[in-house]
Amino acid sequence: MGLAGDIILIVIAALLGALLAEKLKQPLILGYIFAGILIGPYTGGIAISDVHEIEMLAEIGVALLLFALGLEFSFKELKPVWKVALLGTPIQILLIVVYGYLIGTWMEWDTLSSLWFGALISFSSTMVLLKTLMNQGWMGTLSSRVMIGMLIIQDLLIVPFLIIMPQLSDPSAGLSVLGLAGLKSVVFLGSMILLGTKLLPWMLGYIAQRESRELFLLTITAIGLGIGYVTYLVGLSFAFGAFVAGMVINESEYSHKALSDILSLRDIFVLLFFTSVGMLLDPAFLMKNWKVILIVLLLVGFGKGLVFALLTRLFGYGNIVPLAVGLGLFQVGEFSFVLARLGIATQSIDHEIYSFVLSIAILSMILTPLVSNLAAPLYSFKKRIFGHDTSQTVNLPPSGLKEHVIIAGGGRVGQHVAQMLSLLNIEFVIIELTFRRFEQCKQAGYPVIFGDICQDIVLEKAEIRKSELLLLSTPQISTTLSAVSRIKGLNKDIDIIAMAEGQEQMECLYEKGAYLVVMPELEAGLEVARQTMIHLDLPAAVIQNYVNKARRSQYSTYFNNHRSDETITRLKNANNLIEITWVNLQSTSALIGKTLGDLNIRKELGASIVGVVRHGRFFPNPNADYRIEAEDLVAVMGNPEERQAFQELASV
DSSP states (O other): OHHHHHHHHHHHHHHHHHHHHTTTOOOHHHHHHHHHHHHHHSSSSSSOEEEEEEEOOOHHHHHHHHHHHHHOOOOOGGGGHHIIIIIIIIHHHHHHHHHHHHHHHHTTOOHHHHHHHHHHHHHHOOHHHHHHEEEEEEESHHHHHHHHHHHHHHHHHHHHHHHGGGGGGOOGGHHHHHHHHHHHHHHHHHHHIIIIHHHHHHOOOOOOOTOHHHHHHHHHHHEEEEEEHHHHHHTTTHHHHHHHHHHHTSSSSTTHHHHHHHHHHHHHHHHHHHHHHHHTHHHHHHHHHHHHHHHHHHHHHOOOOOOOHHHHTTOOTTTTTTHHHHHSSOOHHHHHHHHHHHHHHTSSSHHHHHHHHHHHHHHHHHHHHHHHHTTHHHHHHEEEEEEEOOOOOOOOTTOOOOOEEEEEEHHHHHHHHHHHHHHHOOEEEEEOOOOHHHHHHHHTTTOEEESSHHHHHHHOOOGGGGGGGEEEESHHEEEHHHHHHHHHOTTTTTTEEEEEEEHHHHHOOOOOOHHEEEEEHHHHHHHHHHHHHHHHOOOOHHHHHHHHHHHHHHHHHHHHSSSOOHHHHHHHHHHHHOOOEEEEEOTTTTTTTTTTTHOOOOHHSOOOEEEEEETEEEEEETTOOOOOTOOOOEESSSSSHHHHHHHHHHHH
């Protein structure tokens, strides 16, 4: 069957390899590579008839991989760790290229091969690391954010490497060829920004109106591969064009739909790519050179881990972070395969270098879960040896914390809650990761711990097992989900209040064990609507009823579908507590000068006065001797009829 038979054989072999990888809790790409080794030309069994044809199809997989990377790329993900990501990653790449060159020289390779080896080992594996972090429950921690930030920049830097490295094969070309390639790239980027940002969104909008998923998928595939082919025709990388096309579409409102539609197609072609990678690995070479490969693997892993750890520490990260980053990013990544394939295609490297890199990459990927998991025990060992930890605490009570509130995040929300708890004399502690905000909390006199909410050592400092309530005000959902899981593992009875951006995130948090989830955007929208209705002089009861119904509508959906009757009752009780009307008493009111005991509002009307604001000061739950004065702002709780009756009484 020729090419069709080869594709069928690859898909079946890849399925078996993927099932094996899943069984061993390894990333699927290792299963694909293993499948490629089995059906490759070096094993002597069932083999692909035309490796070259499969390699050509694999190029499409590379282009779609980078196209999807462009669609997924977001500067928001880099914001919390932008310094170490944007500045530290290029330094890391440069240092590892030099380090790899030295290893190549030691291996007695020529200068060009040594430079290629340094470039090939400088990239780490995004796929393997993400799989490892998810399996270990470390997603959302500071360590994971640093690693993911650096990996994003690494993935972006593969693009200039794809342009520059092949030019090194022709020393006579010198800087002129590199300069021309750079000029072409700048012109292409400028053209895409000027034309693509206008034309492509219009085109996608036009296609989307046809309401045909097949047509939309065909369009985005044609855009990604078509633009990539244009860059190939002008002498640039096919994959580079596809990546830029993805970044341009990412700025449009159709980016999420484009990404969701292209993922399945991308995964099929990526399967072909990684299988073709395995086809070029000679098992006999691995067996013959296993000692040298093992030595080089140790050199590469130790060198990369050390560089990552030192750079992370240099950029101000302490505690377990440098150790976790070094042990997490020591491996050689999948984009090294992309670059290595280009080196083979342009005859820049020989099959010996390719086999070395491929062997080291596969072994380092397999070792990643085991090595990465050593971070916590090694850090604990370090603390026992040196007898101290570096977490910083300020203003904690000498008697310790007990039955207190923990506020995770010392930003505007966290500090606002801290101010409220201080006024009510309720014990609390803030956990803050950003040093600037830590200093702000410190200057405000709040008890605060400098550290990561996802780290056990920080939670122990905050006496998590003695706390009754925890507020997660962190904006990143990955951090929040990881924190809820870890906190519930230490104190299953603690109530956790968290924030979410939508229904899906809210459901995930409730599944993890959150007590209450608040949606800030909804609350902000409700407040704007409330202020609008106040400005229009609508009755207070109408305004409050609207707000309460809106809250019930948004927050009760999950409970109605998934929670028990007990939880629904809790939600309804919470909503009842929210049903409060604020009444401003004028000097003409019949209530002025009377005590709450004289009025006996609870018995006469059924409503309750739960608070009074006088001259800017809040008096919660005033007693029977409290005397009403003019201009008091009274908080009345009850059902709509009871609160309406109080308003009528106050206006007499």
